[in-house]
Amino acid sequence: MADEITLTYEHEGAFSAESGSTILEASLKNGISHMHVCGGNARCSTCRVMVLDGMDNLEPQTDEEKKLARKKNFEEGIRLACQARIRGDARIRRLVMDDTDAEIAVSTSGPGGHEERLAILFSDIRDFTPFAERQLPYDIIHILNRYFKQMGSAIIDNGGHIDKYIGDGIMALFGLNGEPDAEKCRNAARAALEMVRGLHDVNEYVEKHFGEKFRIGIGLHFGRVVVGEVGHPKHREFTALGDGVNTASRIESTTKKANASILASEEFVTNACDTIKVGRVFLARLKGKAERKKLYELSACNENQLDGVMIIRRYLKGKMPLTITPKILRLAFHEAMTRGEFSKALSDEEAMEQLLADEDNEGLAPAISFINEVADGVARHELPTISPSELIYLSGAVAVELTGGPYIPIELPIEKKSVVEPSIQSPGIPREMEGFPALLIRFRRAGLDRKEMVALTGAHTLGKAHGRQFTENPYRFDNEYFRRLLRDDMSLSLAMLASDREFLKDEKTRQLVELYAGDEEFFFNDFRNAYLKMIRMA
Ligand code: FES
Known part of the structure; x- marks a missing residue:
C-alpha cells in the first residue's frame, strides 16, 4: 500500500493522496473537477x-512537461498536474478553473502573460487628421503605407517589434530577445x-504629390510591462x-509642445x-x-559603447543558467569583501580549496566552476x-540583470577608487548573527555607507540560506525581501537573517527598508550605484 500524503488546494481544502500518483490523479480521485483537456x-x-x-x-519534470513549459514560458513554480508526481505533502493552487479558462489556455499558442523590462517607442504624425480631411481616402491609405514602410524598416532593422498601428501612430517594443537593458x-x-532621418524621404514624396510635409514626434520610455497574447480566442x-x-x-504627446522630435524619459536615459x-x-x-517628469531630447547614439564589455556580457548571458545566479552574485560580494581573494586563488587550486572549505564560503564551488569555464571560453x-x-564582478551584474534586476553599467577596466590602505584588514564576510554596529563598521571598512549597506542587502531577494530560500521565487531580483523584513515575516519555510532584522531596530536603516519595500525603482537605482561603488572600492 502506497504512503498517504496530504495535498492542499488553496481555497479548496486538503485531501489525501497516494505517494507516487500525479496531482491530476489525486484531484480526480478526490472528486475535484480538475481540467485536463488533452x-x-x-x-x-x-x-x-x-x-x-x-x-x-514533487518528482522532476518529465521531458514532455519540459517541452510544454518552455513553449508556454512557465514561470518558476508552475507544474503540469498530469505529469507532476507527488512524494510528500504539498500545497498548490489550480490555475484553470472552468471551461472559459480552459478555452483561453488552449487557444494561447505562445507564452502566457509575463513581465519584461522593455524600451517602448511611440510615434505619431503631427496634425495628420486635418491633412487626411483634405485628401481622397485612397491617397490616405497609400501615403500611410508608404510612411509605415519607411518607419517600420527603421524599427525592424534595429531589432524592434512593431506592436501595433494606432491610426497614423506606431507603438514598438525593444528587448523581447533578452538583450541587455x-x-x-x-x-x-x-x-x-533613423525614423526622423527617413522622414525626409517620405516628405520628398508627400511634398511632390500633396504640397505638404509631415512632422513627427517620438516618445521613448523604459520600464516593466506585462506582455502576452490578448483578445478573443479567434x-x-x-x-x-x-x-x-x-x-x-504621453511622452510622445509632449514632443509638439516642446518642439522636439524625440523625447526620452529619465528611466530610458539612465538605462x-x-x-x-x-x-x-x-x-x-x-x-x-x-x-x-524630466524628459530629455535625444540627439545621437554612441555607436562604440557596445564593444568589449557588451560582448562579454552577451557571452555571459548565453552561458549563465538561472539556477546559478544567486551563487554568482554571492561570489561577487565575497570577492569584494575579501579584497579579491577569490580571483587571486582562481589559478591556485590549493588556495581555492582552502577558501571553499571556509564555512563562510559554503556553496560557492559551482560559481567558481562557472567562472573558470567562462574564463576559458573568453580566451x-x-x-x-x-x-x-x-569577470567575477561583471558576472554578478549579469546575474542581477538575468533575474529581472537593474542593469549595472560596468566599464572595463574597472576604475579603482579605493581609499583604504592595503595593509588594513579586509572587511570580511558579514556574519549572520552580527549586531548592527559591527555590521556598519564592516561595510565602512569596505568604503560603503549605511544606505549602500541596506541597498546591497536587498540581494537577499535571491538564493537560499540553510536550504531555505529568502523569498517565494529565489531566482527573481525584486524588493520582496524588504517587504518581508518589514512584515517581520518569520515563515518557517523561508529564510531571514538575524543580521538583516537588525536594520529594523535602527531608525535610519528602518526608513531605508521602508523606502525600498515601497518603491522598487528606487531600490534598483540605489542597488546599482552601491554595487558599482563596492567593486570600485574593493
Ligand atoms: S492535461 Fe493537458 S497538459 Fe496536463
Whole structure:
C-alpha cells in the first residue's frame, strides 16, 4: 500500500493522496473537477497548477512537461498536474478553473502573460487628421503605407517589434530577445533617429504629390510591462500593457509642445547608460500624472559603447543558467569583501580549496566552476581581455540583470577608487548573527555607507540560506525581501537573517527598508550605484 500524503488546494481544502500518483490523479480521485483537456498528455496546459509549498516533494519534470513549459514560458513554480508526481505533502493552487479558462489556455499558442523590462517607442504624425480631411481616402491609405514602410524598416532593422498601428501612430517594443537593458534602449534610440532621418524621404514624396510635409514626434520610455497574447480566442494579438506603455505614449504627446522630435524619459536615459547622447532637458507634467517628469531630447547614439564589455556580457548571458545566479552574485560580494581573494586563488587550486572549505564560503564551488569555464571560453573565443576579478564582478551584474534586476553599467577596466590602505584588514564576510554596529563598521571598512549597506542587502531577494530560500521565487531580483523584513515575516519555510532584522531596530536603516519595500525603482537605482561603488572600492 502506497504512503498517504496530504495535498492542499488553496481555497479548496486538503485531501489525501497516494505517494507516487500525479496531482491530476489525486484531484480526480478526490472528486475535484480538475481540467485536463488533452487527457493528461502534456499538450494543453489546462491542468497546470502553481506549487505554493513542497516543490521538493514533487518528482522532476518529465521531458514532455519540459517541452510544454518552455513553449508556454512557465514561470518558476508552475507544474503540469498530469505529469507532476507527488512524494510528500504539498500545497498548490489550480490555475484553470472552468471551461472559459480552459478555452483561453488552449487557444494561447505562445507564452502566457509575463513581465519584461522593455524600451517602448511611440510615434505619431503631427496634425495628420486635418491633412487626411483634405485628401481622397485612397491617397490616405497609400501615403500611410508608404510612411509605415519607411518607419517600420527603421524599427525592424534595429531589432524592434512593431506592436501595433494606432491610426497614423506606431507603438514598438525593444528587448523581447533578452538583450541587455542598455542595448534595448540603444536600439530604440537608433530606430527613433533613423525614423526622423527617413522622414525626409517620405516628405520628398508627400511634398511632390500633396504640397505638404509631415512632422513627427517620438516618445521613448523604459520600464516593466506585462506582455502576452490578448483578445478573443479567434483573434489574438501579442501586445504590452501597463504604466510603461502609457508613459511612452504621453511622452510622445509632449514632443509638439516642446518642439522636439524625440523625447526620452529619465528611466530610458539612465538605462541606456552611455549608449546615447541627449540635448535639452524639460520638466513636463504628463497627462494623468501628478508629478512633473524630466524628459530629455535625444540627439545621437554612441555607436562604440557596445564593444568589449557588451560582448562579454552577451557571452555571459548565453552561458549563465538561472539556477546559478544567486551563487554568482554571492561570489561577487565575497570577492569584494575579501579584497579579491577569490580571483587571486582562481589559478591556485590549493588556495581555492582552502577558501571553499571556509564555512563562510559554503556553496560557492559551482560559481567558481562557472567562472573558470567562462574564463576559458573568453580566451578560446578571443573575446576582449578581462581580469579574473572583473569577470567575477561583471558576472554578478549579469546575474542581477538575468533575474529581472537593474542593469549595472560596468566599464572595463574597472576604475579603482579605493581609499583604504592595503595593509588594513579586509572587511570580511558579514556574519549572520552580527549586531548592527559591527555590521556598519564592516561595510565602512569596505568604503560603503549605511544606505549602500541596506541597498546591497536587498540581494537577499535571491538564493537560499540553510536550504531555505529568502523569498517565494529565489531566482527573481525584486524588493520582496524588504517587504518581508518589514512584515517581520518569520515563515518557517523561508529564510531571514538575524543580521538583516537588525536594520529594523535602527531608525535610519528602518526608513531605508521602508523606502525600498515601497518603491522598487528606487531600490534598483540605489542597488546599482552601491554595487558599482563596492567593486570600485574593493
Ligand atoms: S492535461 Fe493537458 S497538459 Fe496536463
